[in-house]
Amino acid sequence: MGGDHNFSRRSVIGAGMASVAVTGIGLPDEADAQALRPAATVTMTVSLTVNGRPRTLEIDPRTSLLDALREHLKLTGSKKGCDHGQCGACTVLVEGRRINSCLSLAVMHDGDAVITIEELGRPGALHPMQAAFVKHDAFQCGYCTPGQICSAVGMLGEIEAGVPSHVATDLSAKPGFTVDEMRERMSGNLCRCGAYSNIVEAMAEVSGAEAAGTQA
Numbered sequence: 089m090g091g092d093h094n095f096s097r098r099s100v101i102g103a104g105m106a107s108v109a110v111t112g113i114g115l116p117d118e119a120d121a122q123a124l125r126p127a128a129t130v131t132m133t134v135s136l137t138v139n140g141r142p143r144t145l146e147i148d149p150r151t152s153l154l155d156a157l158r159e160h161l162k163l164t165g166s167k168k169g170c171d172h173g174q175c176g177a178c179t180v181l182v183e184g185r186r187i188n189s190c191l192s193l194a195v196m197h198d199g200d201a202v203i204t205i206e207e208l209g210r211p212g213a214l215h216p217m218q219a220a221f222v223k224h225d226a227f228q229c230g231y232c233t234p235g236q237i238c239s240a241v242g243m244l245g246e247i248e249a250g251v252p253s254h255v256a257t258d259l260s261a262k263p264g265f266t267v268d269e270m271r272e273r274m275s276g277n278l279c280r281c282g283a284y285s286n287i288v289e290a291m292a293e294v295s296g297a298e299a300a301g302t303q304a
């Protein structure tokens with residue numbers, strides 16, 4: 089090492105203290121140091137009934153319902169596509185209504201009943217919508233499929249309850265529903281494989297909607 093680089097620890101500290109004196113920027117006091125320490129993790133208790141089972145979680149209040157299901161309860165059937173409410177891969181049923189679970193905090197659902205794809209049906213005892221998806225080849229890679237099926241099941245409930253959509257604003261005047269109506273109601277569920285026509289065929293079979301091509 090050359091003489092220009094012959095620093096000692098003492099000389100460096102001494103220079104630092106001199107710099108503090110010159111600039112007026114003090115070393116942090118204890119209050120500042122505490123503020124700079126990472127905050128202790130805050131958790132909240134949330135109780136859900138998931139797929140018929142009471143579950144209690146102690147979680148960071150910022151945890152989405154999707155992460156609560158996937159990371160804490162290991163129910164990985166619901167998929168994380170965009171995590172921004174744009175693809176529908178994370179759709180689950182909460183109190184019978186379909187929601188994007190990535191957009192909702194788990195703590196907002198304290199006391200709620202949640203149904204995921206794992207509960208809708210099982211091999212050998214498929215939900216009619218699952219069976220129709222298989223029959224009509226309504227998936228390719230399958231990544232969007234749990235969300236599509238949960239959404240389709242929720243959608244049928246909406247129509248039965250007479251919840252209006254953009255296509256049919258007054259279902260009482262137009263009982264039943266058409267393929268166009270279903271397409272509109274499923275527009276929040278994207279499929280990068282483009283299995284849309286097969287998905288609609290499957291839904292039409294389950295819902296008893298008129299044949300594909302029926303116009304609203």
Ligand code: FES
Nearest residue numbers: 169171173176190
């Ligand atoms: Fe929730 Fe895409 S992952 S909408």
Ligand code: FES
Nearest residue numbers: 228230279280281
């Ligand atoms: Fe691949 Fe829909 S089946 S994204």
